[in-house]
Amino acid sequence: MCPKPRPYLPPTPIKVPSRRNFLSGNALRFVRMAPQGTRLAEKAFSLKELTNGDSMDSTMKDPKPLSPRSAPKGGLNSEIQARIGHQLRAMYDDVVKQGVPDRFAELIRKLDAGEGPPADMEGLPQNSAGRE
Amino acid sequence: MPLTNALRDEILAAVPSLRAFAISLSGKSDRADDLVQETLLRALANIDSFQPGSNLPAWLFTILRNLFRSDYRKRRREVEDAEGSYSKTLKSQPTQSSHLEFEEFRAALEKLPQDQREALILVGASGFSYEDAAAICGCAVGTIKSRVNRARSKLSAMLYVDGTEDFGPDSTVRAVIGGSGN
Numbered sequence: 001m002c003p004k005p006r007p008y009l010p011p012t013p014i015k016v017p018s019r020r021n022f023l024s025g026n027a028l029r030f031v032r033m034a035p036q037g038t039r040l041a042e043k044a045f046s047l048k049e050l051t052n053g054d055s056m057d058s059t060m061k062d063p064k065p066l067s068p069r070s071a072p073k074g075g076l077n078s079e080i081q082a083r084i085g086h087q088l089r090a091m092y093d094d095v096v097k098q099g100v101p102d103r104f105a106e107l108i109r110k111l112d113a114g115e116g117p118p119a120d121m122e123g124l125p126q127n128s129a130g131r132e
Numbered sequence: 133m134p135l136t137n138a139l140r141d142e143i144l145a146a147v148p149s150l151r152a153f154a155i156s157l158s159g160k161s162d163r164a165d166d167l168v169q170e171t172l173l174r175a176l177a178n179i180d181s182f183q184p185g186s187n188l189p190a191w192l193f194t195i196l197r198n199l200f201r202s203d204y205r206k207r208r209r210e211v212e213d214a215e216g217s218y219s220k221t222l223k224s225q226p227t228q229s230s231h232l233e234f235e236e237f238r239a240a241l242e243k244l245p246q247d248q249r250e251a252l253i254l255v256g257a258s259g260f261s262y263e264d265a266a267a268i269c270g271c272a273v274g275t276i277k278s279r280v281n282r283a284r285s286k287l288s289a290m291l292y293v294d295g296t297e298d299f300g301p302d303s304t305v306r307a308v309i310g311g312s313g314n
Contacts, residue, residue: 080288085256087237092257095152104147107169111176112140 135179139188143175146189149258150196156253157200159242171196187264194268197250240290244283251279252287 150171154164174195175182182191241249247269254265255276262280266273 080292081284083292084284084287087234088241088252088257091234091238091241092149092152092156092253095155096148098148098151100144100147101151101165103165104168104172105144107172108140108144108176111173112135 135176139179139182142188143172143192146192147172149189150192153193153253153258154196154200156241156257157197157250159238167196167200170199174199190260190264190268193254193258193260197268201246236291237287240287243290244286248279248283248286251276252283255280 147168150168151164154167154171155161158164158167171192175192182188241252244252250269251265254260254268255262260268262273262276266276269276
């Protein structure tokens, strides 16, 4: 069974199908004939399409027309996001890779030896970071 | 908690990323190292207020960020140093980027509003979660998310105006034409 794309039929008075139809492969047929806006029916329809491995669901529901524009103006495509992320990390990691400069290792060693400066709360976190 | 050897090692281990954060924030390595030094002094002087088991890097980043915002932004406006000072401090250029591309990216990053830049760096480069970044910046998680998104949009508009072409010598021109975007 390979359903082909076809528009919904206009609402037509239909006979309530027998229970048998819901259980058989004819369910799809019923759904197609259902009046538009019947959410349950639409859902059943797309489920049916999915199980058939057919892309009709997306072709019918995707509101985007085929556009010659390659990049959406408002949003970011994933390629650009990846580039920005790559550049950002390259810049950052270049510094990280330099390791710990001697002055800081020296500083901590000195402070550790008891030559610490007086306590000063300025600049300490005012929020919950590191305190949870 | 008192400064144990383990804690001291942990602080030392955080120094490289603290420097990277400081340089990304200030754009200048000499200032950045002063900032890191000041951060370490504050942290060690107040180590008693650090809760064992909590996120040490986040605590240190918070101190650094607060110091930067309170003091270094002022000083930065007073003395703008020479162009390109940041790249000169680097021992190697990023391997997969040309020098020009790298400079352009850095310049674009500096044009971002402070709030957006720090959010983008914390999430996109330092690897903090949105939650940690929000704690570091003292704002809501949703705020961080929207700042990161706006930062990406602006960078994209400045650097990749049409979103399809590769970087090239004319991307500065394109950035100018594209303006600050959205």
